[in-house]
Amino acid sequence: MTSSSSLSASSSFPQSSTSSAVVAARKSIRLGQALTVLALVALAAHYVRAIQYTPIEATQGLAQKIFYVHVPAAWSAFLAFGILGVCSALFLWLHDRRLDLFAEASAEVGTVLTLIVLTTGPLWGKPIWGTWWQWEVRLTSTLFLFFLMVGYLTLRRSIFDPLERARYSAVVGILGAMLVPFIHLSVYMFRTIHPKPVILNPEGPTLPGSMLSTLLEGVAIMTVMYLGLVLVRYGIGRLQDEKEARHAAQG
Amino acid sequence: MLLRAEPPANGGFMVAAYALVAVVLVVYAVTLFVRARSLVGEVKE
Amino acid sequence: MAALVFAALILVIFNFARDPTVLRAQDLAPSALWVTITFASVTALNRAFAVELDHGALDGLLLAPVGREAIYLGKLLGNLLFTGLVQAITIPLFVLFFNLDLHGTLPAILLLAFLATVGFTAVGTVFSALTARVQFNELMLPVLLLPFMVPPLIGAAQVTSKLLAGRPLADSAGWLQILVTYDIVFLTLSVLVFPAVLDE
Numbered sequence: 001m002t003s004s005s006s007l008s009a010s011s012s013f014p015q016s017s018t019s020s021a022v023v024a025a026r027k028s029i030r031l032g033q034a035l036t037v038l039a040l041v042a043l044a045a046h047y048v049r050a051i052q053y054t055p056i057e058a059t060q061g062l063a064q065k066i067f068y069v070h071v072p073a074a075w076s077a078f079l080a081f082g083i084l085g086v087c088s089a090l091f092l093w094l095h096d097r098r099l100d101l102f103a104e105a106s107a108e109v110g111t112v113l114t115l116i117v118l119t120t121g122p123l124w125g126k127p128i129w130g131t132w133w134q135w136e137v138r139l140t141s142t143l144f145l146f147f148l149m150v151g152y153l154t155l156r157r158s159i160f161d162p163l164e165r166a167r168y169s170a171v172v173g174i175l176g177a178m179l180v181p182f183i184h185l186s187v188y189m190f191r192t193i194h195p196k197p198v199i200l201n202p203e204g205p206t207l208p209g210s211m212l213s214t215l216l217e218g219v220a221i222m223t224v225m226y227l228g229l230v231l232v233r234y235g236i237g238r239l240q241d242e243k244e245a246r247h248a249a250q251g
Numbered sequence: 252m253l254l255r256a257e258p259p260a261n262g263g264f265m266v267a268a269y270a271l272v273a274v275v276l277v278v279y280a281v282t283l284f285v286r287a288r289s290l291v292g293e294v295k296e
Numbered sequence: 297m298a299a300l301v302f303a304a305l306i307l308v309i310f311n312f313a314r315d316p317t318v319l320r321a322q323d324l325a326p327s328a329l330w331v332t333i334t335f336a337s338v339t340a341l342n343r344a345f346a347v348e349l350d351h352g353a354l355d356g357l358l359l360a361p362v363g364r365e366a367i368y369l370g371k372l373l374g375n376l377l378f379t380g381l382v383q384a385i386t387i388p389l390f391v392l393f394f395n396l397d398l399h400g401t402l403p404a405i406l407l408l409a410f411l412a413t414v415g416f417t418a419v420g421t422v423f424s425a426l427t428a429r430v431q432f433n434e435l436m437l438p439v440l441l442l443p444f445m446v447p448p449l450i451g452a453a454q455v456t457s458k459l460l461a462g463r464p465l466a467d468s469a470g471w472l473q474i475l476v477t478y479d480i481v482f483l484t485l486s487v488l489v490f491p492a493v494l495d496e
Binding site: 019022023025026029033036040043044047051056057058059060061062063065066069070073112115116119120123124126127225228229232233235236239240242243246 | 258259260261262264265267268269271272273275276277279280283284286287290291293294295296
């Protein structure tokens with residue numbers, strides 16, 4: 001039996017026909033796995049480049065090189081969150097179940113990336129700034145990203161009906177995505193008025209070419225990493241969704 | 252005589268950060284791959 | 297009523313939690329005021345939909361020939377009135393407890409209070425409807441809403457502290473712009489997404 005209405009939990013939230021969902025999920029997983037492995041290998045190469053072939057910053061020492069993983073991770077975390085926002089908005093408009101599942105995947109991968117930023121940040125901050133934490137724009141915005149993503153995922157866990165869960169998550173997703181620019185702006189304004197002494201400026205007035213290219217390489221790698229992981233996670237989400245729909249149909 | 256200052260010896264932080272990133276990403280990827288494998292086996296076309 | 301007592305208690309705690317020789321009342325006051333208002337508002341919002349849910353009145357509202365947006369605006373106004381009431385009592389208490397000399401800044405502070413409150417109440421009204429039907433809702437609402445209270449809070453506290461230091465409102469133009477933009481953006485978004493929360 002492959003008619004979608006007999007398998008979906010509620011006929012107002014249809015799924016694509018079951019076998020095409022499984023096929024699509026598997027493709028996503030295979031592609032995602034390939035990209036992830038590629039990204040991990042590239043990351044290893046990136047490490048070598050950052051450690052061995054990029055010059056050491058004279059006043060900051062080796063710890064400055066944390067920059068080459070911290071900033072790319074931050075970029076990917078914000079990308080993940082942006083995509084979550086877009087998928088949420090599109091979902092409320094189009095009601096396509098796949099958008100909801102992709103948003104969920106993006107949130108989970110984004111949370112992992114955010115954790116990376118929030119742990120490498122203090123590891124960088126302590127030697128460079130002298131303090132483990134600073135309420136500066138990037139770290140504070142990322143902290144809020146963390147709160148929002150965890151809130152999003154927690155909300156999802158407390159709703160059992162798929163349609164309701166998708167709708168409510170989308171509402172939180174859109175509002176959350178719009179909040180981030182305001183956090184950024186508020187902290188920036190706060191810092192302009194109450195600047196903390198920054199002992200060393202980690203990024204310098206201009207980044208020398210060799211450092212910039214290493215940084216950009218890191219950003220590219222982390223972007224592919226995000227894509228790989230999110231595609232696998234999305235595939236998992238679709239298979240899980242399909243599995244639940246089949247149980248519901250049998251029950 | 253002018254002494255050139257050596258950069259501070261803070262490599263330990265770098266090692267910790269790089270290790271952390273690698274470990275987190277690999278562990279997460281492996282977790283996902285394992286879960287994917289089990290679901291692909293379970294949910295047939 | 298509980299919200300008011302709560303607010304008063306927080307103010308009292310703030311006063312005793314500081315070292316008066318190190319921190320002047322005037323320096324602590326803006327933070328104390330705004331944190332208090334934040335927590336009291338969250339408490340109020342938690343209850344906002346609970347009553348209707350208990351009595352099944354929400355279903356009745358949905359059946360009424362009234363647009364979803366209108367329901368939102370109605371709830372929003374209700375919440376604003378309630379928070380306004382809490383603030384109407386909290387602000388004088390705060391002037392009293394902290395022995396503040398307002399020197400004519402009261403209208404500015406009230407304007408500020410209004411701007412900040414509209415911002416987070418707009419989002420809070422959506423979230424309170426959303427979490428009303430969710431497990432652990434007493435915890436979910438604050439968890440979801442508190443990040444949204446931060447930009448209005450920062451703005452309000454910063455401007456209050458400038459006002460209390462005797463600076464004219466015009467000095468805080470930047471913060472006021474952020475507050476107003478925040479209000480416009482989130483009011484619009486909230487009106488747009490609210491129907492998704494109510495749909496059956």
